[in-house]
Amino acid sequence: MAATLDIKGVEKTFSIDGRAVPALAGVDLKVEPGEFLTVLGASGCGKSTLLRLIAGLDTSYEGSISLDGQRIRGPSLDRGIVFQEPRLFPWLTAARNVALALENAPLAREAKRRAVDEHLALVGLSSFGNAYPHQLSGGMAQRVAIARGLVNRPEILLLDEPFGALDALTRAHLQDELQRIQQDEQITTVLVTHDVEEAVYLGDRVIVMAPRPGRVAHVFDIDLPRPRRRTDDRLVQQRARILETLEEISGESARPLATQPVGPLEARPALA
């Protein structure tokens, strides 16, 4: 069973050119085992930075991030991450890129091969197992990265805008597959997205982050049973409320939220 992820008073400051850039300040967050948390927020508000800290890729920050009280000191096979960029190894085929994740997994060779095949099929790329990354489109590369993130079934899964480069149909399909796996295996999931509809459709909770410095500005509980219908009135209402909040935040920081894509059903908010 997955552990409780506890983020307490996390502050992260980068220095760019000798100047201190606060990326995160006072982030407090508790994610229960099996919870699906989605994260919204303007570009540059520290979403990727937060995922990197949870993954254990960067341990120089203030505050604490722990699993069942154990402080995270580095990466672990129990925590999987799908980065914002596909990060495929250009000298390996798609199948072998997925297999990278199983290098140190305690599985027999045959089991690994089967897992790789299954996950390529899951993202609709069965026939591209032997293709090299330069032979894939951007969305296909991102799907290989998703397969690589899922293949060793981590207890905690971190996804950084995984469906950003996909067409609407493939995206909807992969959202449902991710949801199914997440529910079946009770994987604690943190998914960063710019798509409000995606955030409310998938999340048990949606957090909205505000920039400069990055912090959690609002938390929305999406108390709807699964499976959900995308057109459910309650989802549509939640979406409207979250969009309002995003607009308010963007008004406060006095810049347009040009990077927030809005679902096709929603009236596009006037850009400041």
Added chain:
Amino acid sequence: MRIVTDISMTAALGAFRTQAPRTRARGWVRLVVTALAGFIVPLLALLLWQVSASRDWLPQQILPPPDMVWQSFVDMVKSGELLGHIEISLQRVVEGFALGAVIGLTLGFSIGLSPILDDYLSPLITAFAQVPTLGWVPLLMILLGIDEGLKVAIIAIAAFIPMVINTRAAVRAVPQGLLEVARCFMYTRRQQLLRVVLPASVPTIFTGIRYGLTHAWKALVGVELLASAEGLGYLLVWGRQMFWLDMVLLAMAVIGVLGFAMDYGLARIERRLQRWRIGPLGDPS
């Protein structure tokens, strides 16, 4: 598990499959054309040489006619003399190049991987690289005498420099993003080295190896010119002293052709090693 099968993907797959044989055929034709194109200028030069010889533009002692050079080539091959010189020269290059490669690659990896070692050694290596290879001859003559040791050492130095510099640059340029992926999957230091650093840096390292071999070959001829009684470089000096210009010309031609052949061989290996870099149309991308 359901499989996404939309029309665009099936179409893309079709294109992906049918493209391979066609590009291979096109690539083959282009290879022949490229190879032929490379012969045009040398053939024109040969023609000019022949014309010049038959019209007596230059005295025979200065520019012997092509057939005379060809004849001495045939004679020297028959007597086994040429092969002996080639053997000696190749042996020196192989020994010197191997020594330079072992030191260059090891040192390049070490300073590429360790910032501390890099701080200590890189300035020295940069300075080292500024000294022309033959500039080492006087000092090494005192230390090693003028025997095989000297020649191998000079060739090793010449080969070492491009290899250490390229290996260091290659290792430092390994994308951090890929190393992070490896860390997330708990790769040991050894796995990171073998699965990420090495494959990512192979192309640049190989460029260094090719330069290293070219430099080694040039240094060989240089050092044989200065201190040797055998080898292709010696053939040049000897030919000049005896005023056998046909021998000078044929030695130069042999040096050029052998050097070209070695570089060509390495280039072929290089292409094989990085097939993943070849774009879908057969172009290196």
